[in-house]
Amino acid sequence: xxxxxxxxxxxxxxxxxxxxxxxxxxxxxxxxxxxxxxxxxxxxxxxxxxxxxxxxxxxxxxxxxxxxxxxxxxxxxxxxxxxxxxxxxxxxxxxxxxxxx
Numbered sequence: 001x002x003x004x005x006x007x008x009x010x011x012x013x014x015x016x017x018x019x020x021x022x023x024x025x026x027x028x029x030x031x032x033x034x035x036x037x038x039x040x041x042x043x044x045x046x047x048x049x050x051x052x053x054x055x056x057x058x059x060x061x062x063x064x065x066x067x068x069x070x071x072x073x074x075x076x077x078x079x080x081x082x083x084x085x086x087x088x089x090x091x092x093x094x095x096x097x098x099x100x101x
Contacts, residue, residue, distance in 0.1 A: 032094055036066035041092035043082065044074040050098040057096060 007016045028050055032038060042054045054072065061067040071091065077081045084089065088095060 003016060015086040035061065035094075037092065038093040039069040039071070040067050041088050042072050042093040043088065043095055043097045044072060045076055045078045045097060045099060045100055047078050054096070054098040057098070 005016050005018065006013050008014075040058075042048045042058060044054055051074075058070040058072075063068060073082065073084065073088050
């Protein structure tokens, strides 16, 4: 094995993406005490059936937990970030990310 994350395997140099992670620990957001009357964002990440799963989640949130407002958001592609994430965060009390199957 050479330096800088490169490793020779079978005569081929391959980048080995290992090492230290350069992030600082952060505190989690405080939990909501109740869902009654809250604004919930449901983020569809465009994976198969995520939209159907989130529709069911919205129905249960309204019916069983008294959620005041449910707003759906849809990303353009699962592997990319949501360009509207700041707007989403400002418009809700909590968010649920749907991953499909």
